[in-house]
Amino acid sequence: MYTLYYSPSACSLATQVVLHELDQQVEIINVSKVENFSAINPVEAVPVLIEQDQSNGQSHTYTEGAAIILHLLDRHQNSLLPVAGAARNIGIEQILFANATMHPAYGRLFFIAQHIEDEAVKDLAFKAAAKMISTLWQVVEQQLAKNSEEENFLAGEGVSAADIMLTVYSRWGASFPVDISIGERSQKMIDAVLAMPSFKRALAAEG
Ligand SMILES: N[C@@H](CCC(=O)N[C@@H](CS)C(=O)NCC(=O)O)C(=O)O
Secondary structure (H helix, E strand, C coil): CEEEEECCCCCHHHHHHHHHHCCCCEEEEEHHHCCCHHHHCCCCCCCEEEEECCCCCCEEEEECHHHHHHHHHHHCCCCCCCCCHHHHHHHHHHHHHHHHHHHHHHHHHHHHHHHCCCHHHHHHHHHHHHHHHHHHHHHHHHHHCCCCCCCCCCCCCCCCHHHHHHHHHHCHHHHCCCCCCCCHHHHHHHHHHHCCHHHHHHHHHHC
């Protein structure tokens, strides 16, 4: 049994989608309703996952989105990450690309909106951040182009964990006055993930 701390539409949405794909029960808790979240995660960031061992009642707290997802994929049988070989390495690389490269690039948009007051500076900063994000989507486009049109996902056959993570981040651009260019194959991958019942269920659960 899992408990997931989330913020609506944040990166924690990807963790919830993965849990649904793995057919795992999860209780989700909105951090805005938690009084002392820093006691749970001193970084004060979601996702935080609590895993409860039913046999002995002990629980373990996991933080850092990529580590949480890799832990879940290790623990439960799945098709979101190839089990071995070069394909697995690519799948892990893509998860880390999503978490450590694309997520921080989008994170700049939130930072600019919150911390830069001068409108001209803000505009310049938004443009520079959007340019970087568009460059990263080109990298995604090139990775997708290595596969056939039918297998238009980042780690070969079928939707991978990295596809889910990138799809969650792709939704953030609409909240800012920026033009982000997403290639055709990347958009096709995003649309396929958005159409997954697990994605719709996770969004509905967040309300
Ligand atoms: N390195 C962390 C970063 C997570 C992160 O930035 N989460 C954002 C939401 S997408 C958050 O909770 N931000 C709130 C804050 O930093 O105060 C991870 O990958 O889990």
